[in-house]
Amino acid sequence: xxxxxxxxxxxxxxxxxxxxxxxxxxRADGTYVDCTAGGGGHSALIAALxxxxxxLFAFDRDEIAxxxxxKRIAEALAHIPEDQRPTVEVIHAPFAELGAELAxxxxxxxHGILADLGVSSPQLDEPSRGFxxxxxxxxxxxxxxxxxxxxxxxxxxxxxxxxADVIYRYGDERDSRRIARAIVARREATPFTxxxxxxxxxxxxxxxxxxxKGGPTIHPAxxxxxxxxxxxxxxxxxxxxxxxxxxxxxxxGGRLAVITFHSGEDRPVKQTFAxxxxxxxxPPAQAIFxxxxxxxxxxxxSKGLSPSADETRSNPRARSARLRIAEKL
Numbered sequence: 001x002x003x004x005x006x007x008x009x010x011x012x013x014x015x016x017x018x019x020x021x022x023x024x025x026x027r028a029d030g031t032y033v034d035c036t037a038g039g040g041g042h043s044a045l046i047a048a049l050x051x052x053x054x055x056l057f058a059f060d061r062d063e064i065a066x067x068x069x070x071k072r073i074a075e076a077l078a079h080i081p082e083d084q085r086p087t088v089e090v091i092h093a094p095f096a097e098l099g100a101e102l103a104x105x106x107x108x109x110x111h112g113i114l115a116d117l118g119v120s121s122p123q124l125d126e127p128s129r130g131f132x133x134x135x136x137x138x139x140x141x142x143x144x145x146x147x148x149x150x151x152x153x154x155x156x157x158x159x160x161x162x163x164a165d166v167i168y169r170y171g172d173e174r175d176s177r178r179i180a181r182a183i184v185a186r187r188e189a190t191p192f193t194x195x196x197x198x199x200x201x202x203x204x205x206x207x208x209x210x211x212x213k214g215g216p217t218i219h220p221a222x223x224x225x226x227x228x229x230x231x232x233x234x235x236x237x238x239x240x241x242x243x244x245x246x247x248x249x250x251x252x253g254g255r256l257a258v259i260t261f262h263s264g265e266d267r268p269v270k271q272t273f274a275x276x277x278x279x280x281x282x283p284p285a286q287a288i289f290x291x292x293x294x295x296x297x298x299x300x301x302s303k304g305l306s307p308s309a310d311e312t313r314s315n316p317r318a319r320s321a322r323l324r325i326a327e328k329l
Contacts (some may be wrong), residue, residue: 005240008288013121015314015318016259021045023257023325028054028113029043031248035095038120040066040072046114050086057102057110058090059149061144061233065120066092091303095242096146098248109251115144115242116259119143119229121317127195131229133221137198139234141225142242151232154191170236170264171227179205179224199225212294224321239265250328257325258327266304266322273299273326297326 020042024032028051034043037058041079047056060066070090077085093101095115102108121145123129130140130151141151147318149157158166164180167173182205192198203220232235246256260266276297305323312319 013317014045015306015315015317015321016305016311016323017041017045017114020116020257022257023305023323024112024114024255026050026216027111029167031055031107033060033098033107033110033113034059035098035113036060037069037090038095039122040069040076040090040118040302043069043088044073044076047086047088048076051083052086055107056087056088057105057107058088059093059095059098059106060090061092061094062120062123063092063144063146064122066090068134096238098135098242099245102249104244108293109254110249110250111251112253113242113246113250113254113256114214114259115239115257115287115289117235117239117265118261122198130195131225133195133199133202133219133225136194139192139195139198141229149232151191152191153184154228154232155198156187157180164174167224167227169227170230171223171225172263173223173227175206176224181205195225199253226262236265236268239268239312247328249277252328255325255327257323259322261320262320266324273297274282274325276326295329297304297328300325301325 024046026032026046026049028049030050031084032046032050032055034046034056037043037060040058041182043056043058047054050056056073066074072088073088077088089105091101093161098113102110119131124131125135126132127135127137128140129145130138130142139150139152139155140176150205156162160180163183164176173179179202179309182201183198186192186201194202199219199221202224206220235297250256260269277295277299279295301324303324307315307318
């Protein structure tokens, strides 16, 4: 019953939907990967463009998202006769295991890979998931609540120096040392178990944020919560693993499209794509060779694509999104 209720509440607005699917240049008989199934928005659009010889593999660490995506894709294909539908599988696994999961299914090459990074709106909006500083809930933050230490465990284990480093590195928070000092001082008396408690301590340590004229009001805990979420889920390690596997999986002409939402995740994507476009020295494990250091990808949009003004008006959470595309040569 709890899972059914969670499925019903999982409503996610797909960001850069048309742009990201168009970036993949989907062919009806191709094989595609959606690394972040989420609410199934991107996956459903891709599946609808595939024919009976086409294949789609969608990944997500969140078991609830797997159920939602499976349902949404099935609804998108319901009008198509069964013998004309593509092969679709939604896999409960992190995208860092992309290569192994595909190999286990006999898949060694694909025509396109899409990743929509970060946390989904349903995860943010559901207090019980522990991602939100606006709504009180257990201090969890795990995208897969079935494994790994929670954010509360992380906060309890890190030294003050390491905690400050996490908040600075993953959140670009200039007041990271002051915030870490306040967290450590408070945890010595009482461990952190609730999001509202942590948000309150961070807000007290940081003080009020001055709102820039015409800009949005930013909660003092925004950057710290982002940093702790990234660290709890190993998100940048996951991203590195995805980038390291992608080129070897793509056919010539295949495309990797990545949607980022903050500089911490956009920077490695931008830098990696740029190095590929210049002709990098690739590790042998990638099994991609360029005899004279020639470029191994081209970048159709060197600066990436941003949401339209209409999209950001209808979905303010899309305003920081950036779509970067690399096409294998």
